[in-house]
Amino acid sequence: MPGDDPKPLAASTAGGDDTVDLFVSYAHADDEVPAGARKGWVTTLVGELRRVLRRKLGGSGAQVWMDHALAANQPLTATLRDRVSRSRTMLIVLSPGYVRSTWCQRELCDFVTAAQARGEAENIFVVELEPIDRDSQPSALPAPIRELVPIAFWERDGDDEPRLAGYPTPNADEYSPYWKLVNRLAGQLARRLERALPAAPAAGAVAAPLSQQTAAIFAGPDSITTEPAGIPQAHGLSLYLHAAPEDQPLAGAIADQLDAVGVMVLCPSPRPQQSFQECLLEHENALRQCRGMLLLNTGERIANLMSAWQLARRIFGACRAGPWSAALHLPPPGHPDLPIHNVLQVDCRNGFDIRALGPFLAALQADGNAHPSGFRHA
Known part of the structure; x- marks a missing residue:
């Protein structure tokens, strides 16, 4: 600490x-x-x-x-x-x-x-x-x-x-x-x-099925794998990930894939009896450590996603050049893209493919290399 x-x-x-x-x-x-x-x-x-x-x-x-x-x-x-x-x-x-x-x-x-x-x-x-x-x-x-x-x-x-x-x-x-x-x-x-972690399932046990929404992310032949191909290694890069409480399983699955290419993901989630001020402080502290953010759009209210983006912009968006935020539009189909012009819109409604984030991660990595603090002052 x-x-x-x-x-x-x-x-x-x-x-x-x-x-x-x-x-x-x-x-x-x-x-x-x-x-x-x-x-x-x-x-x-x-x-x-x-x-x-x-x-x-x-x-x-x-x-x-x-x-x-x-x-x-x-x-x-x-x-x-x-x-x-x-x-x-x-x-x-x-x-x-x-x-x-x-x-x-x-x-x-x-x-x-x-x-x-x-x-x-x-x-x-x-x-x-x-x-x-x-x-x-x-x-x-x-x-x-x-x-x-x-x-x-x-x-x-x-x-x-x-x-x-x-x-x-x-x-x-x-x-x-x-x-x-x-x-x-x-x-x-x-x-x-090992004495404290949950025990592994016994031989022959059937793993609990993924929820329909989580399973949809991994649908199709191009679903993400343990070692994603075609993605630049981005060791030292940290991303803030905004997800609604009900989307935390999706956030965890995506965070695992980003971790495989060296990206640390910070995704604070509210805890029982946590005050609004404590929750806000936790999100602000996470944002201050990150070079960019991802928004999970699964049909959550647009106002909530916009509020998360505005918080990020207040923390570091105003003094950053180049791309710093991306929206992942995930199943189910039908919900609209976010009405923000300077957010990379990534359509994942037919299945999530981490390779779609390759250019975004490369741009963040290049910007961070040019500016070690991850921020470009106006």
Whole structure:
């Protein structure tokens, strides 16, 4: 979570229940983007961790929550504290910045308190970015945390300063220490999460059928596949996805396909008893992290879709050049296109084909490469 300069909200999955499998707690300074890299070190680690967890756990892997952008010095919101307390496990990215961060300590306290109330243990994992004398930090790290054995992502040559593995970006050598450490961490997390995740269906069991509307998206020979062909890899690109509550299964299916080409999808969904202000803040924070947005048009009231687009335009549309929003017109047929001239209209009424988004993703990626912040100032 936020260090002394907190960060915006970002979930790893579209839709899902209120429970998060893994909450990543870290200091803002440890995720600053270094020269020669496109993402911060922590963001890169979490992205690779998600991929390995999908392989080890099967299905969609684990729900990972990584907070990216609250305003500086803003207190923890009720929404974020609720997210922490509902998480099954926590990954602490331990560093001098983490130890000194008031926000990180409050976040850790909330998680420990909630876990103890549920009678849970063995649910905190520690990644160490450089040597930390944890016994000298009794006020920052509770005794149970100080006793945990961290996975050290650093090494030292002689008397040199410790060197962070995979910094500024991990190389492709499969035998490098970085990938071994990622695999070790994912293995520990997977073994812990397997005790909490729903069991796989027994052999011979029949999977629950897709709803008629969801199934219609995958109809036809050109339906999307696990490894979509003809789509540029867009690692580091984040998209905000607006979907009505009843369309969350569709949003999840589309998010999975975008994830296969390296696109992170943020799709906040309202939770029971969540106030309007908390819901709005969550959507605004998600938008601030994204480079573009997708609108799912399945016959939802046009006014609701227009309101979502206007919110996005207020957040970043006025200072962006080029395309930044697209509307996916999904089954059932008959509903009109959105009456917005500067939105890419993608007709998916006869089945969704992710290749139709290829030019849109390529344009967003090119714009982001030219303007690293993802925004072009007027």
